[in-house]
Amino acid sequence: MKKLRDQVVVTGGAGFIGSHLCRKLLDQGKSVICIDNYFTGSRENILPLLENPFFETLRHDVCMQLYVEADAIYNLACPASPIHYQTDPVQTTKTSVHGAINMLGLAKRLGVKIFQASTSEVYGDPEIHPQTEEYWGNVNPIGPRSCYDEGKRCAETLFFDYHRQHKLRIKVGRIFNTYGPNMHPNDGRVVSNFIVQALEGRPLTIYGDGTQTRSFCYVDDLVEAITRLMDTDDSVTGPINLGNDGEFTMLELAEKVIALSGSSSKIEFRPLPQDDPMQRRPDLTKARDTLGWQPKVKLDDGLKETIAYFKKLLHS
Ligand code: NAD
Ligand code: UDP
DSSP states (O other): OOOSSOEEEEETTTSHHHHHHHHHHHHTTOEEEEEEOOSSOOHHHHGGGTTOTTEEEEEOOTTSOOOOOOSEEEEOOSOOSHHHHTTSHHHHHHHHHHHHHHHHHHHHHHTOEEEEEEEGGGGBSOSSSSBOTTOOOBOOTTSTTHHHHHHHHHHHHHHHHHHHHHOOOEEEEEEOOEEOTTOOTTSOOHHHHHHHHHHTTOOEEEETTSOOEEOOEEHHHHHHHHHHHHTSOTTOOOOEEESOOOOEEHHHHHHHHHHHHTOOOOEEEEOOOTTOOSOOOBOOHHHHHHHSOOOOOOHHHHHHHHHHHHHHHHHO
C-alpha cells in the first residue's frame, strides 16, 4: 500500500544536530523515528517535537540490532565532544563500528539509502590545508582521540564496502565543527564552553596558546546540507565535506564571544590536550558543486543566536 508520507529513521535524534535534523524532516512533511540511548542527548532537545503525531521516539542503543520499517536512515548516533567520547572510549568505537554495521544491515534489508555523519576528525591533525576529500588524513591510531577518529574512519570503510559489495545507496558527509542551540552546556566543546563561561562571568579557558584554528558552521546551514546530500541521485556517495570555510583561531573566537555577550570575563590559558589538531578548514568545492549549497550564517550571527539560547537556558 502506498504510504502518505516518507518515514525516516534518525539515530542520535535527541542530540544537538539530530534534534535540528528531526525538526527539519518533520517540517518537510516526513514521519520521523528518533532512535537514541540518551548518552549525550536529552529529552529537552526533542520536547517541542513530541506533540507532533508524526514524531516517534525509541530508547535504543545502536550497538544492538534494530528492526523498524523506514524509507531512509540518517545515522548520527555517537558522542561528538572529546570529553564525552573519551569517557568510555571502548563504547565510542563500538557505537561507531557496531552502530554502522547494524544501521547498514537495516538499510540493506529495507533497500533504502543511508546517511553517515562522518567527521573532519578523519583528517586528524592535517598536513594539507584546507582539507579536500582526497586527503587521507594524519590520524594517531593509539591516542586518546583514536576511539572517535578511527571509529569514524572504520564506519566510512563499512559504508563504502556495503556500497561496493551490496550496491547499497550511501551518503557520507564529513561534518566540520558545528555549533548552535541545543548544544549541551557541559558538552565541553569550545563554543559552548566559551559562551557558558562568558555568561557566568568566569574566565574563558583557552587550551594551548589559542593559535590553533577551527571553522565553525551554524547548525541550520549544516542540516540543510545534510538533507540536500540525502536528496542527491544515487551516483553521489560522498565523502563530502560539510561545514563553513571561515577559519578562526581560538583566541579570535574567545574575543568574539566576550564582545557579543557583553561579558567582563578574562581569558585563561590551559594545557593543550594531546593530539589536538592545529588547523582545520574544509575545502567546500564538492559541496558547492554537488549540492548547490553554501553556508550562509556568519559566525557573529550564529554566535548571537547561540548566546541567546544559553542565556535562556541558564536562567530557566
Ligand atoms: P551529540 O552528542 O549531541 O549527539 C549524539 C547523539 O547520539 C546523542 O543524542 C546521544 O545520546 C546519541 N548516542 C550516542 N551513543 C549512542 C548509542 N550507542 N545508541 C544510540 N544513541 C547514541 O553530538 P552532535 O554534535 O549532535 O553530533 C551528531 C553526529 O554528528 C555524531 O555522529 C558526530 O560524530 C557527528 N559530528 C558532529 C560534529 C559537531 O561539530 N557537532 C562534527 C563532526 C561530526
Ligand atoms: N578548546 C579550548 N577551550 C575549551 C574547549 C576547547 O581552547 O574550553 C579548544 C580545543 O583544544 C580545540 C578547539 O578548541 O583546539 C576545538 O575544540 P572542540 O572540543 O570544540 O572540537 P574539536 O577539537 O573536536 O575540533
